Amino acid sequence: MITIKEIARMAKVSTATVSNVLNNKPGSASEDKTQEIRELAKKLHYMPNILARNLQQKKTNTIGIITEDLTVFNTPEIVDGIDAFCERNGFEIILGNLRLFKHYNNDFTDTPKHHKLLESMMHNMISKQIEGIIYIGYHCREIVHIPPKVQIPFVYAYCYPKEEVYPFVMFDDEKAAKDVTKLLIKKGHRRIGVICGPASSYHTIARLKGYNAALKENNIENISSLVVYGDWERPSGYRLAASILDQKATAIFSFNDLMACGVYEQAAARGLKVGKDISLFGFDNRDISLVNIPELSTVQPPLSEIGKSCAEIILNQIKHKKTVKKKIYLPCTILERLSVSTPI
Numbered sequence: 345m346i347t348i349k350e351i352a353r354m355a356k357v358s359t360a361t362v363s364n365v366l367n368n369k370p371g372s373a374s375e376d377k378t379q380e381i382r383e384l385a386k387k388l389h390y391m392p393n394i395l396a397r398n399l400q401q402k403k404t405n406t407i408g409i410i411t412e413d414l415t416v417f418n419t420p421e422i423v424d425g426i427d428a429f430c431e432r433n434g435f436e437i438i439l440g441n442l443r444l445f446k447h448y449n450n451d452f453t454d455t456p457k458h459h460k461l462l463e464s465m466m467h468n469m470i471s472k473q474i475e476g477i478i479y480i481g482y483h484c485r486e487i488v489h490i491p492p493k494v495q496i497p498f499v500y501a502y503c504y505p506k507e508e509v510y511p512f513v514m515f516d517d518e519k520a521a522k523d524v525t526k527l528l529i530k531k532g533h534r535r536i537g538v539i540c541g542p543a544s545s546y547h548t549i550a551r552l553k554g555y556n557a558a559l560k561e562n563n564i565e566n567i568s569s570l571v572v573y574g575d576w577e578r579p580s581g582y583r584l585a586a587s588i589l590d591q592k593a594t595a596i597f598s599f600n601d602l603m604a605c606g607v608y609e610q611a612a613a614r615g616l617k618v619g620k621d622i623s624l625f626g627f628d629n630r631d632i633s634l635v636n637i638p639e640l641s642t643v644q645p646p647l648s649e650i651g652k653s654c655a656e657i658i659l660n661q662i663k664h665k666k667t668v669k670k671k672i673y674l675p676c677t678i679l680e681r682l683s684v685s686t687p688i
Contacts, residue, residue, distance in 0.1 A: 425651020521554030537588030581606025
């Protein structure tokens with residue numbers, strides 16, 4: 345790779361002159377010499393060493409992203425939102441992947457092993473002179489382990505810390521579930537079954553709160569047997585839908601799209617048509633929601649917006665050198681499709 349020193353030798357000027365010319369500093373050299381230097385740089389395909397220059401200025405315009413697992417459906421959209429915002433603002437990203445889901449599936453908690461893995465990745469990123477870190481959870485939950493206080497901005501996405509040392513950005517599960525339940529009530533449904541995720545899940549707790557609030561506001565009895573608990577997978581949706589349908593529910597709100605797919609199968613096994621004999625709502629707006637017939641009504645989480653919001657927080661902290669302590673809940677989008685109708 346050609347260097348400024350080599351261009352300076354060929355142009356018979358100092359390296360400072362070449363640097364000033366290539367950085368468009370006025371009065372760096374005569375007009376002829378300026379043109380000669382630029383032509384040499386173009387002919388020799390000179391590329392400035394931006395990293396070295398930024399390190400000299402103690403500024404890299406780079407932030408680190410640590411994902412718990414890049415393969416989980418929500419993570420790529422969040423990363424893309426971060427990257428898009430950074431690109432528009434002249435920043436780059438370095439991506440680290442802890443691969444927790446690949447290693448532990450849903451069966452893991454904050455353990456010393458995970459703490460060590462996180463701190464090792466943070467140390468590696470900080471050694472590359474990044475200016476901030478965004479940590480992305482692969483499912484929304486309380487993070488017990490707080491990394492050591494770092495001297496650069498740090499923010500959580502799609503999860504939240506037990507101690508509010510750092511800011512976090514999530515979506516508003518409770519409001520989304522309340523809006524879905526109110527929509528079903530407005531359609532005329534009064535017996536609305538719910539297929540939750542695990543009882544300890546943040547998503548389950550928040551969405552149930554929204555569901556219950558909508559029932560209460562509309563003076564509808566909360567029937568506990570219509571609320572069942574699954575594991576986010578399609579087979580549990582199939583199995584649990586049977587209990588709800590046996591109780592003559594007219595609508596089912598599945599807390600994710602995969603379990604909702606099981607409801608389609610259970611309905612078909614009973615000769616029932618989703619969107620006619622039973623209304624169905626999912627959550628997540630996965631691609632599979634559009635494959636079902638009729639298409640599944642669902643909730644679109646603002647994943648890209650979470651990424652953009654986190655990046656905005658980080659860049660503002662970098663720019664203004666101020667620590668930000670706040671929590672942000674972004675609204676979801678309710679997507680009503682043909683799987684919902686008025687009860688027969």
